[in-house]
Amino acid sequence: FALGHSGLSAAEVGALDVNHVSIDGVQVRSIIVVPNRDGRRPHLAPTRRHPISDDARWLLGCWLDVRRSRCEHHRRLMRTTMDDRGVVRCAACGEIHDLLKTPLFDSRESERMSVSAIRHEFQRAREQLGLDPAYHFDTLRETYLHAHLWANGARGDQK
Numbered sequence: 148f149a150l151g152h153s154g155l156s157a158a159e160v161g162a163l164d165v166n167h168v169s170i171d172g173v174q175v176r177s178i179i180v181v182p183n184r185d186g187r188r189p190h191l192a193p194t195r196r197h198p199i200s201d202d203a204r205w206l207l208g209c210w211l212d213v214r215r216s217r218c219e220h221h222r223r224l225m226r227t228t229m230d231d232r233g234v235v236r237c238a239a240c241g242e243i244h245d246l247l248k249t250p251l252f253d254s255r256e257s258e259r260m261s262v263s264a265i266r267h268e269f270q271r272a273r274e275q276l277g278l279d280p281a282y283h284f285d286t287l288r289e290t291y292l293h294a295h296l297w298a299n300g301a302r303g304d305q306k
Contacts, residue, residue: 148269148272148284148287149199149200149202149203149206149207150163150199150203150207151269151284151285151287151288151291152200152202152203152287152288152290152291153197153198153199153200153203153291154197154288154291154292154295155181155197155288156184156284156285156288157262157265157266157269157284157285158184158262159181159182159184160251160252160265161184161252161259161260161261161262161264161265162181162182162184163179163181163182163250163251163252164247164248164249164250164251165211165214165246165247165248165249165250165251166180166247166248167179167180167181167182167194167251168180168207168211168251169207169211169247171247172211172214172215172246172247173208173211173215174208175204175205175207175208175211176204177198177199177201177204178196178197178198178199179196179197179199180194180195180196180197181194181195181196181197182194183195207251210251210252214246214249215246217240217242218237218239218240218242219239220237220239220240220242221246225237225238225244226238226239227244243258252265265284266283266284269283269284269287270283
């Protein structure tokens with residue numbers, strides 16, 4: 148959610164890999180690399196650099212700690228196996244051998260958390276917090292963009 152509040156859409160958050168936010172899987176960059184996920188504008192570069200808030204950096208650092216604590220292979224030598232597609236994985240947990248190439252957010256069902264799953268998780272949090280049902284994940288991005296434009300003097304009410 149902090150990434151949404153930093154200006155990313157649900158599709159962009161779902162497309163992030165660990166190497167987009169960290170060089171080593173431990174330290175989080177202040178400016179992350181965001182893959183282009185806007186099908187309406189395929190002429191855009193494949194990635195863009197995007198600053199994130201200090202809160203988002205801290206939370207991503209906590210998440211990377213959680214990812215590394217899931218299996219012993221992050222602290223010890225990994226026993227590997229090769230799957231049907233020829234991808235080298237940890238024999239114990241099945242995670243891709245190279246942490247930096249793994250999706251940043253995964254789900255129980257697949258390697259990458261889907262956009263609908265991200266939106267569903269936001270909906271659950273919104274309901275628990277008692278927020279307006281009209282709020283959705285991309286409202287976070289819209290709030291960021293509005294505040295960013297307002298701070299830079301691009302006020303829509305001026306003529």
